[in-house]
Amino acid sequence: MKTRDRILHTSLALFNEFGEPNVTTLQIADEMDISPGNLYYHFKNKTEILVELFSWFEQQMNDLLDIDDFSASVEDQWLFLHLVFENIAQYRFLYQDMVNLFGRHEKIGLRFKRILEKKRKATILICKTLEAQGVLTATDKEIFALAENIVLTATYWISYAKVMHGSQGDSELNQGVFQVMSLVAPYLRAEEREQLQVMGEAYL
Amino acid sequence: MKTRDRILHTSLALFNEFGEPNVTTLQIADEMDISPGNLYYHFKNKTEILVELFSWFEQQMNDLLDIDDFSASVEDQWLFLHLVFENIAQYRFLYQDMVNLFGRHEKIGLRFKRILEKKRKATILICKTLEAQGVLTATDKEIFALAENIVLTATYWISYAKVMHGSQGDSELNQGVFQVMSLVAPYLRAEEREQLQVMGEAYL
DNA sequence: GTCTATACTGTGATAGAC
């Protein structure tokens, strides 16, 4: 792997572990056994590393959300949600100190907001599709509030699990998926509701 | 007001506005038109200011949660939630960069975790009380998942509103209360559910 | 209690040799 890519991967790992503001360029260089000067040969500054990592995250998430084939099966929704959670976990440093991070990098904050907005719209679309298919029963108002809660829970679950249960790895991802699904559960047809219950027990 | 108290109040305001890591002791002193030396006469270091502010937050929240009179009325729950949200808003800097903050101050992180745990237990108790009174219908498992979602939403609503809608003040607090109530809504008796709908329209 | 001046430290970033 080229040095430039190694810098990015090492930065991502350290940012996720300690939080971006707590990781210095010297630490990144040390971890890779290269000199700080070498790091600054490949990147103008620390912000450039951050922006590149954000672009990775952004593209990956956009690719996921651009799928327009919304299946009505509970399993498929579970899988889709799991992919979303994996993306979040992979770039969790973006989610854990948002005010600090976006306060110092407004453009990144704006792009992040656009992602969240896209997630919210996709969630509404999925709910309305499920409703049209009779799998879900809810008023438009209920769907709007539900979508907001789903996005919020997906966004902050990993932070919450870290503070609350001290989890570090990806062990708690399945519980996150379950928590989101349990937001939808009361609006589901009995059949899908039971199916969800079974899946929940299998995964937790 | 004594200088010591003015330091605390000024710090709180600045921490909430810019995030604790982005506020320097020099800024705090400047804002108050005192010298940095004077600030360090009253506090050994920046951490001591943080710890004192956290203690304020902690006591206020504990006072709220120690109420053991759980009314079944939707209005009372709305009011109680509003008080919780006001406490969160008042010390919102604690909620906005948790990983960074608690990474550098583990003891504070532990105490914060205890507060969240207490909130979760109180939420479960309220739900079970409502269930016993027939206002709410849900299995134990549903209540556990619901409580976790309620605490998570309450914890992160203000951060989410800031990122998503750019809100700064307390204007979005009512919507936060509404979002939490909408988590409970599907489990409520029709009567309370309608009442909630009416209240939601009045407040939003 | 409050001020001014200053020391110390860590971090981001650059210059120039190899």
Add this chain to the structure above:
DNA sequence: GTCTATCACAGTATAGAC
């Protein structure tokens, strides 16, 4: 491309006069 050396600056904290 990579290294060593070094700068510049910001932020924390202290010393000592008033």
